[in-house]
Amino acid sequence: MLDEIERTLGLKETELADLFGVRRPSISGWREAGIPRGRQASVERLLELARVLAREVKESRIPQIVRTKDEWLEGRTMLETIAQQGVEPIYGYLHRLFAYQG
Secondary structure (H helix, E strand, C coil), rough: CCHHHHHHHHCCCHHHHHHHCCCCHHHHHHHHHHCCCEEEEEHHHHHHHHHHHHHHHCHHHHHHHHCCHHHHHHEECCCHHHHCCCHHHHHHHHHHHHCCCC
């Protein structure tokens, strides 16, 4: 799951760790010993979001999209929003973005 999230969002391991509020060695440990039970749901939600983005957006553009600040996210990037508030606000943002007609 972690590899798919990293690949889809174009993340480095340190950036992935930032999304979960842990240090990079923790992510390495999760790869070796498995994702801790208390983190499993968060990882699954982020994986689901990565898959939604891959389905709805040209995959090569996702890394740029998740790093672009947007007024609809209060001037934050998607990655910053996920790190601070989780994935739920991103779904509202995507709904609004995909429905936007200009």
